[in-house]
Amino acid sequence: MKVSREVKTAILVLSGIALFIYLFSYLKGEDLFxxxxxxxxxxxxxxxxxxxxxxxxxxxxxxxxxxxxxxxxxxxxxxxxxxxxxxxxxxxxxxxxxxxxxxxxxxxxxxxxxxxxxxxxxxxxxxxxxxxITSLGDDFSDISKDLGTTLRSTDTLVGNLNTLVTDESEEGLKQTIAELNATLKSFKSVAFSANNLIKANDEKLTSVLDNFDKTSAELAILIKDLNEVKLSNTIKNADEMLLKFNQLAAGLEAGKGSMGKLLKDDALYDNLEKASKELELLLLDIKLHPARYRRILSKKEIPYEAPTQEQLNNN
The missing domain is CATH 2.40.30 (Elongation Factor Tu (Ef-tu); domain 3)
Structure with a gap:
């Protein structure tokens, strides 16, 4: 069967249209099949x-x-x-x-x-x-605001500086530079003076540094000697002694031992006070009537007479 030229042309045109539609859909990301x-x-x-x-x-x-x-x-x-x-x-x-x-x-x-x-x-x-990008845009919006504020502050500062150095006589800037130059000269003079002072006292400074080195060395030797004599043991013994003293004080406070009883027993204290008072009266009587005690071995007894208040006050 012979296909005519018109049919071939129609098939070719339709195939081209279909291919065009497929390629166009493919380029759009669509898959027809x-x-x-x-x-x-x-x-x-x-x-x-x-x-x-x-x-x-x-x-x-x-x-x-x-x-x-x-x-x-x-x-x-x-x-x-x-x-x-x-x-x-x-x-x-x-x-x-x-x-x-x-x-x-x-x-x-x-x-x-x-x-x-x-x-x-x-x-x-x-x-x-x-x-x-969206997050950075939000952040940059705040940064741009802060940057604008900073630039405005900088502009104000520069304007103030211009006002400071500007003089209507057009000599303000020259005067400022001259004063700055004088200040630098003064600083240079002070530096020279300090340098001359150091040179003049170079030997003294060297001696001071040498003495400091010797002192440091002697201090190191002293520390070494303290370490060798076992200062820690001495401190330990002192701690033990303080502990025993604290124990002794605690015992006295509790009324233990003779000293503790003496400190805490009121009756013993009263007896000692009474005995002390009687001993005082005995010594006073011996002082007032010595003949009585010289004849203590004699048969004749001399009765005891209590001292008067005047005698007590005089003695």
Whole structure:
């Protein structure tokens, strides 16, 4: 069977149109021969473009099909298709995230791993992940404000400096430089004087440093000698002695031993005080009547007479 030229031409034209449609769809990211399932979500603003990828854990599994504005809700409604082999929960999130520093966004399916499985045509809740550029933009807005304030302060400072050095007689700056020069000369003179003073007392300074070195060496020897005589043992013995003294004081406070009883026993104290008083009276009587005690061995007894108050006061 012979095919006419017209039929061949028609077949060639139709094949070209089909190829053109396929290539155009391919360039748009559409695959005419793929079997996909379409889902829906929405955002407060549009940051996507047609054929933007849809990913799962960084792997492309679909693309954006259509982006439209919903006049009733005021939100951007997005339809996207994914490979039918993908199974995810209806409670999952569709996350809008940036794909790089140069711009561009994509959608990622964050599977909730629980709940009913999503079916084609279902609406999935969305969320937005802020990108690096957006965060930097927010930070740079504050930085720019602070930088503007700093620049204005710097401008004011420079203006004040200009006012300070400007003189209507046009001699203010020259006078300022002259005063600065005089100050530098004075400083140079002081430096020369200090240098001459050091040179004049160089031997004394050397002697002082030598004495300091000797003192340091002697101090080191003294510390070494103290370490060798075991100063720590001496301190330990002193601690033991203080501990025993504290124990002795505690015993006296508790009334233990003769000294403790003497300090704490009121009856013993009263007896000692009474004996001391009687001994005082005996010595006074001996002083007033010595003849009585010279004849103590004689047969004649001299009766005891208590001293008068005047005698007590005189003695």
């Amino acid at each position: 793929s079997n996909t399932q379409t889902y829906y979500t929405e955002f407060n603003y549009n940051a996507l473009s047609a054929s933007s990828p849809v990913t799962v854990k960084g792997n492309k599994i679909g693309k954006i099909e259509d982006i439209s504005y919903d006049f009733d809700s005021g939100k951007t409604r997005v339809s996207f298709s994914v490979n039918p082999k993908l199974k995810f929960s209806k409670n999952s999130k569709i996350r809008l995230y940036p794909t790089g520093l140069m711009g561009g966004n994509a959608l990622a399916i964050i599977d909730a791993a629980d709940g009913e499985m999503a079916q084609a045509g279902d609406f999935i809740q969305s969320e937005v992940k802020e990108g690096l």
